[in-house]
Amino acid sequence: MSGLLLRELSAAGCRCPVMTPGHPDYDRYRKVWNGIADRRPAAIVRPDNVDDVLRAVSAAAASNALLAVRGGGHSLPGLSTCDDGLVLDLSQLNAIRLDLDARSAEVGGGALLGDLDIATVPKGFVTPAGVISHTGVAGLTLGGGMGWASRKYGLTIDSLTGAEIVTAGGEVVRVDAVSDQELFWGLRGGGGNFGVVTRFTFRLHPLGPVFVGQWRYPLADARQVLLALRERNRGQPRDLTTTFTLSGAGVDVAAVWFGGEGEAETWLSPFGGLATTGVGGVQSMSYLRLQSRNDAHYRWSRRYYAKGGFWSDIGDEAVDRLIEAVASAPTPDCEVYALQLGGAVSDVDEAATAYSGRSAGYYWLAEPVWDEAADDERCIGWGRSVADDLADRSIKANYVNEQGDAGSGVALGAYGVAKYQRLARLKARLDPSNLFRLNQNIEPAV
Ligand SMILES: Cc1cc2nc3c(=O)[nH]c(=O)nc-3n(C[C@H](O)[C@H](O)[C@H](O)COP(=O)(O)OP(=O)(O)OC[C@H]3O[C@@H](n4cnc5c(N)ncnc54)[C@H](O)[C@@H]3O)c2cc1C
Numbered sequence: 142m143s144g145l146l147l148r149e150l151s152a153a154g155c156r157c158p159v160m161t162p163g164h165p166d167y168d169r170y171r172k173v174w175n176g177i178a179d180r181r182p183a184a185i186v187r188p189d190n191v192d193d194v195l196r197a198v199s200a201a202a203a204s205n206a207l208l209a210v211r212g213g214g215h216s217l218p219g220l221s222t223c224d225d226g227l228v229l230d231l232s233q234l235n236a237i238r239l240d241l242d243a244r245s246a247e248v249g250g251g252a253l254l255g256d257l258d259i260a261t262v263p264k265g266f267v268t269p270a271g272v273i274s275h276t277g278v279a280g281l282t283l284g285g286g287m288g289w290a291s292r293k294y295g296l297t298i299d300s301l302t303g304a305e306i307v308t309a310g311g312e313v314v315r316v317d318a319v320s321d322q323e324l325f326w327g328l329r330g331g332g333g334n335f336g337v338v339t340r341f342t343f344r345l346h347p348l349g350p351v352f353v354g355q356w357r358y359p360l361a362d363a364r365q366v367l368l369a370l371r372e373r374n375r376g377q378p379r380d381l382t383t384t385f386t387l388s389g390a391g392v393d394v395a396a397v398w399f400g401g402e403g404e405a406e407t408w409l410s411p412f413g414g415l416a417t418t419g420v421g422g423v424q425s426m427s428y429l430r431l432q433s434r435n436d437a438h439y440r441w442s443r444r445y446y447a448k449g450g451f452w453s454d455i456g457d458e459a460v461d462r463l464i465e466a467v468a469s470a471p472t473p474d475c476e477v478y479a480l481q482l483g484g485a486v487s488d489v490d491e492a493a494t495a496y497s498g499r500s501a502g503y504y505w506l507a508e509p510v511w512d513e514a515a516d517d518e519r520c521i522g523w524g525r526s527v528a529d530d531l532a533d534r535s536i537k538a539n540y541v542n543e544q545g546d547a548g549s550g551v552a553l554g555a556y557g558v559a560k561y562q563r564l565a566r567l568k569a570r571l572d573p574s575n576l577f578r579l580n581q582n583i584e585p586a587v
Pocket of ligand 1: 174210211212213214215216217220221231250251270271272273275276277278279280281282283284285286287288332333334336337338339439542543579580581
């Protein structure tokens, strides 16, 4: 198989170096963010132009090789690498071009969130995305994309106006709401199922000063804090977004305010009084700092598992279960995180995009983190059991981007039957042989 793949890459005239085992850079580029996904592809290519992406896709198709498409390398189950197949690493396609008059950004398919923010934020603009700057724009966007600015400006896909895609059939197509409405629908939440996105076009939104409140409460007060947080979050303006992170060390509540300096203290300081024991305060913070302040916590090469879901609201029983779970977690870095949603995310109709879960009030994530392979089983077991328990208390939709397990049931469970079938028909048109199958896979309709 690998001999055939290498011959096809050569025949296709791929101009970028082909890294195979033994190449001096092979070990560097075979690594992905999650240390668990320690795989050995037959070859890795890092094209810096769309023609070479097309050649690599054609070579994988012609040799029937397993193809892993990599943006930022942050797939939780390690779907952007593989054993024996071809890794198509897009990290050199990370250029960003702004058109400030049109309030739009052209973003390469291998850019990271930090690349996008560094280009736009100093100009006073933002495209809402995730909360860790080393995450890839591509994988995040194709699944939906949620973060601090989502309640104000929507998911990342709600700012997507077009994309350039290399298809399994060997074409480069430009997609938007007019040129191919169905594909544009599927791209907004359907993951990497329909082709390699080499360029995204995003709308830019104005960004003013940012204020952040951050408090740590002891675990003994977690119940009181989370129930008080639930009450305080109700009816908030969309300039305000909160998160909580619960671990054996306590509960961290963060609140971000985009609504200007005058009211920042008024809106943020109550989150320091959810119990009498809160330690922290309110500060002005650059958006770039906000987006990178947890980068080291989620650094490359540690061992991770995560599984998430959506709540309509924070439930009493879920809170009790969470507190029990973190108190018995296998490592101190095992956490449950929740991001407040609603606002602009819920303005968009559930049927308007493939992404499912528009009505959710919160996104939650059980995320064990550890360093030793010997702890894999108990840490993954902890994550699964907490998530399965919370899933029973969650709405019937899910976010494909943060599921530590992969398999056909994941996509079906996330999208529901009707959307899954629509995605499967689109998949049959774009990728009938399922070349792009290393993802939360949608099997082509027959
Ligand atoms: C530390 C961390 C923080 C995160 N924070 C957030 C967050 O705040 N908000 C949020 O919404 N999500 C978040 N996520 C989840 C994140 O959205 C997914 O892990 C996403 O898949 C990462 O994209 P990537 O490009 O880095 O991943 P990769 O591993 O490179 O790709 C993941 C999948 O996306 C597809 N893909 C990647 N690039 C392309 C491309 N150019 N064209 C077509 N398909 C492609 C492939 O199917 C691939 O298997 C976070 C994940 C991590 C690990």
